[in-house]
Amino acid sequence: MVRTVIFDMDGVIVDTEPVHRYAYYRHFEELGIEVPADEYATFTGRSTKNVYQFLKDKHGLGPEVEELVLAKRDFFNRAFDEQPDLDLLAGVRTLIEDLHQHQMQLILASSASKSTIDRVMRRFALGPYFSHLVSGEDFPRSKPDPAIFEHAASLSEAPKQQCVVIEDSSNGVTAAKAAGIFCIGYSSEHSPLQDLSHADLVVAHFRELTAARIATLEPSVG
Structure with a gap:
């Protein structure tokens, strides 16, 4: 039992996935990197830290992973608080x-x-x-x-x-x-x-x- x-x-x-997607892609745009939809789908269920470690290694991003995570989190928090219908x-x-x-x-x-x-x-x-x-x-x-x-x-x-x-x-x-x-x-x-x-x-x-x-x-x- x-x-x-x-x-x-x-x-x-x-359903915070649209909020996460918005935050990620705003940040991707800021970082100047392209993330195809099929690659983004593989991020589902993974931690933000893990995702940015992968992206840092793949794209040679300069900022530390912790800095990248905080930047994306800032986009997410603003979007989360501004969505009254969530x-x-x-x-x-x-x-x-x-x-x-x-x-x-x-x-x-x-x-x-x-x-x-x-x-x-x-x-x-x-x-x-x-x-x-x-x-x-x-x-x-x-x-x-x-x-x-x-x-x-x-x-x-x-x-x-x-x-x-x-x-x-x-x-x-x-x-x-x-x-x-x-x-x-x-x-x-x-x-x-x-x-x-x-x-x-x-x-x-x-x-x-x-x-x-x-x-x-x-x-x-x-």
């Missing part, structure tokens, strides 16, 4: 509340920075539902490396065999499976070009998930 649900954030709880993805609040009411432990494990996670938690009052908030900026390698999910599972009150991950990206699903955790792939219109075929279960809408259904999954065979 499942007792802990580990959520990704971007593309699963809230909302949670359809059905996810109902699912979170249902899981919480059924005494399931909820853990957030996102590649986003701590500041972005905190912004989302405050704006949508989600903090009380989650026992732990894990940021990808605390790990040297980002998804598809399994470290973030291995750490999240170590924070669970239940064994890893009683945990599931909800992810929307190819990198995230790969990371969850590499960590040995049952993975539910969320096929989101906001996360294009993602291969979720290696997830244990794929859903197109959160109304397909309830606490009762998740509890009866068998992660040990995932």
Whole structure:
């Protein structure tokens, strides 16, 4: 029986991907580099630090990675605060509340920075539902490396065999499976070009998930 649900954030709880895309491309323009759409799609699920290390190596960028991350974060924060219509993805609040009411432990494990996670938690009052908030900026390698999910599972009150991950990206699903955790792939219109075929279960809408259904999954065979 499942007792802990580990959520990704971007593309699963809230659609901040357009805000990230806007911030990245404003910064790419400022840096004078070209990033094709197919290459950008591979960044989904990776930490900003990891993305800029890749871009610095590829394009020979002068600034340090930390400086690049802060510059992009400034674009993101301004855009995030200026978007009054930014909302949670359809059905996810109902699912979170249902899981919480059924005494399931909820853990957030996102590649986003701590500041972005905190912004989302405050704006949508989600903090009380989650026992732990894990940021990808605390790990040297980002998804598809399994470290973030291995750490999240170590924070669970239940064994890893009683945990599931909800992810929307190819990198995230790969990371969850590499960590040995049952993975539910969320096929989101906001996360294009993602291969979720290696997830244990794929859903197109959160109304397909309830606490009762998740509890009866068998992660040990995932």
